Amino acid sequence: MRISEKAKAISPSPTLAIDSKFKQMKKQGIPVVGFGAGEPDFNTPENIKQAAIKAIENNFTRYTPASGTLELKQAVCDKMEKDTGLKYTTANVIICNGGKHALTNAFMAILNPGDEVIIPAPYWVSYPEMVKMADGIPVYIETEEENNFKFTMDQLEAAFTPKTRALVINTPSNPTGMVYTREELQEIADFAVKHEIYVIFDEIYEKLVYEGQHINIATLGDEIRKLTIIVNGMAKTYAMTGWRIGYAVAEAPVIKAMSNMQSHATSNPNSIAQSASVEALTGDQSFIDQMKAEYIKRRDYMVKRINSIEGLSCREPHGAFYIFMNVKGVLGKEHYGRMIHTAHELCEDILDRALVAMVPSEGFGLDGYVRLSYATSMEVITTGLDRIEEYLQGKS
Numbered sequence: 116m117r118i119s120e121k122a123k124a125i126s127p128s129p130t131l132a133i134d135s136k137f138k139q140m141k142k143q144g145i146p147v148v149g150f151g152a153g154e155p156d157f158n159t160p161e162n163i164k165q166a167a168i169k170a171i172e173n174n175f176t177r178y179t180p181a182s183g184t185l186e187l188k189q190a191v192c193d194k195m196e197k198d199t200g201l202k203y204t205t206a207n208v209i210i211c212n213g214g215k216h217a218l219t220n221a222f223m224a225i226l227n228p229g230d231e232v233i234i235p236a237p238y239w240v241s242y243p244e245m246v247k248m249a250d251g252i253p254v255y256i257e258t259e260e261e262n263n264f265k266f267t268m269d270q271l272e273a274a275f276t277p278k279t280r281a282l283v284i285n286t287p288s289n290p291t292g293m294v295y296t297r298e299e300l301q302e303i304a305d306f307a308v309k310h311e312i313y314v315i316f317d318e319i320y321e322k323l324v325y326e327g328q329h330i331n332i333a334t335l336g337d338e339i340r341k342l343t344i345i346v347n348g349m350a351k352t353y354a355m356t357g358w359r360i361g362y363a364v365a366e367a368p369v370i371k372a373m374s375n376m377q378s379h380a381t382s383n384p385n386s387i388a389q390s391a392s393v394e395a396l397t398g399d400q401s402f403i404d405q406m407k408a409e410y411i412k413r414r415d416y417m418v419k420r421i422n423s424i425e426g427l428s429c430r431e432p433h434g435a436f437y438i439f440m441n442v443k444g445v446l447g448k449e450h451y452g453r454m455i456h457t458a459h460e461l462c463e464d465i466l467d468r469a470l471v472a473m474v475p476s477e478g479f480g481l482d483g484y485v486r487l488s489y490a491t492s493m494e495v496i497t498t499g500l501d502r503i504e505e506y507l508q509g510k511s
């Protein structure tokens with residue numbers, strides 16, 4: 116089979132791979148529990164589902180403009196103004212098939228072959244592959260746990276070259292749950308403006324902040340606003356992962372370029388899901404606080420429990436729904452007669468022996484950690500952590 120060099124360079128999503136193995140085991144009746152999925156366990160709120168049903172009944176089932184309906188774009192503009200005070204028009208908005216698609220479109224719109232994109236590690240698994248798909252080159256900055264997995268400005272300067280075209284900022288972060296402060300973002304904004312590079316600002320977890328405040332970097336001045344491509348979506352805030360609606364907000368020429376490509380690649384995102392998303396953005400928002408309260412309970416339990424298990428530790432995440440657990444204390448040791456050297460080997464062994472699915476950190480660009488999602492029930496969390504503890508005590 117002839118496969119392009121470009122396609123061969125793209126690795127499959129490791130998070131989705133773990134999730135599919137987990138789902139397969141479950142289907143076979145194996146009582147496995149999962150910390151793998153980056154997906155709210157809540158159902159989509161009723162008012163949003165009803166809006167979709169109404170859209171079908173009203174035969175809102177045809178093509179919409181390729182870059183999304185005016186109504187949904189306006190709802191995004193209104194949301195932006197309400198949340199940030201920034202005034203955008205519908206020419207600054209594109210609706211895509213999920214946040215992933217918005218990011219892919221963005222990289223395709225701004226990169227020429229060989230252009231570099233700075234990505235702080237640990238990073239969300241898809242950024243490097245998206246950059247490669249757009250003929251760009253990912254350039255990594257490795258952060259340290261001691262610095263809350265945030266890079267320093269010296270590191271950022273060192274990563275910059277004349278080919279640097281963009282920097283990816285994801286706050287709150289997947290996989291670490293860290294949230295950038297206003298001061299940190301101001302320094303990053305000054306850097307981006309000085310070098311005239313884009314900031315791809317992925318704020319898909321913006322409503323899930325438990326400590327401090329989410330700041331949108333575009334609010335830090337007109338110059339940085341012009342360089343910022345904001346990416347967001349319905350999946351995490353409204354428990355709408357399967358509906359596949361995301362969006363980007365940026366300067367009109369960038370949005371136009373993204374829209375042109377989208378018009379040929381996919382046409383419009385699903386018309387019914389777009390209608391439902393208007394309701395999501397403009398309807399009752401109380402669901403978010405209920406969901407947040409539940410996430411905080413789960414996070415607090417997990418942080419305490421993990422830090423009480425010998426060899427494991429974690430920082431308290433301030434947002435999103437992930438714990439980035441340090442497992443270095445249990446690596447380089449024998450478990451059940453077999454040397455376990457890497458987080459990947461550890462996750463495989465724990466899945467096979469203790470029936471707990473977790474995502475090893477290698478896919479996020481940093482060794483020695485495991486990502487656990489707490490977008491799952493308290494029951495699963497307690498069972499899962501019990502099993503991990505028993506595994507490490509040699510009782511599995």
Ligand code: PLP
Nearest residue numbers: 153213214215239289348350361
């Ligand atoms: N950005 C980050 C950091 C994510 O974790 C995800 C999903 O896991 C996305 C973007 C994309 O979400 P979706 O394509 O489901 O809207």
